[in-house]
Amino acid sequence: MESLSSLVKNIKDKDFFCILTHNYPDGDAVGSALGLCRALQKIGKRAKVNFGCKIPEKFEFLFSCTTQDDFKPQNYISVDLADTDLLHKSVKDLSKCIDFCIDHHKSNKNYAKKTFVDANSAANCEIIFEMLGELGCGLDRELAECLYVGIATDTGGFMYSNVTARTHRIVSELLKAGIDAGKINEKMFIIEPKKHFELKKIIYNNLKFYFDDKLAITYITLEEMARNGITDNELDGIASIPIKIEGVEMGITVREKPDGTCKVSVRTRSEIDADEFSEIFGGGGHNRAGGFTIAGNASEAVEEIKKTVVNFARW
Ligand SMILES: [Mn+2]
Secondary structure (H helix, E strand, C coil): CCCHHHHHHHHHCCCCEEEECCCCCCHHHHHHHHHHHHHHHHCCCCEEECCCCCCCHHHHHHHHHCCCCCCCCCEEEEECCCCHHHCCHHHHHHHHHEEEEEECCCCCCCCCCEEEECCCCCCHHHHHHHHHHHHCCCCCHHHHHHHHHHHHHHCCCCCCCCCCHHHHHHHHHHHHCCCCHHHHHHHHHHCCCHHHHHHHHHHHHCCEEECCCCEEEEEECHHHHHHCCCCHHHCHHHHHCHHHCCCCCEEEEEEECCCCEEEEEEEECCCCCHHHHHHHCCCEECCCEEEEEEECCHHHHHHHHHHHHHHHHCC
């Protein structure tokens, strides 16, 4: 792995950059990509971002911080991208072309020619901030907005345990650059589209408890999605809902897919290993979060999961 300063030196020697990030871009992906793009443009480089897809509407205001530029890229930089499998399908053919990778995932697959990973960074945007000095790029309000969005969202509004003293030190600099953090936080964490409320109504309504309320399962059917105009990539936040309930040790969400299978997300507390449980169904994950795909419709999936949980958790 490269040091950050040698990676930045290499970048400074080059020009005509295209920045890539993961599919279903979150705040850190968007903030890192557009923030780095602005920084490169500010030091006189030609740079653009190719998300390969539309980004969530709440991040769209960040686009105005970069100048739209059209050119044939000579260098590809990936940000917040642990694995090229996570690229959007429309940019997947660039998998082998990535020259520089800047990431904060421990699981980074080292697919780029030069890579810098700092898994202690709460957000990839912290690393982009650390690059600015070496790049010779000053901080301005627009750039600070990009980085703030990434840091605020990847730390769940500064609530997760990944927040460090350095996180706050960086954010202090971003505030000094004149950002309106309150307004950004409102956009990120408080205001929700009406459709999202409809989605939550379904998820809450379908939620049931089993085994002395230790298991909470909910689901959404294709019919419910179609009726409310909800698309698959709008379902990302729902996996964390059942496990928030006091006393629940395993929270499961099931969403029907058009191919006759269901996508299942598992969240756990206490002794239950979400990764091990998901492996029974051919999936995987971490201690507290896992997922898998299962054949059948939502109610068939729920029944199958309930049967397996009894043996697994020994309740
Ligand atoms: Mn991230």
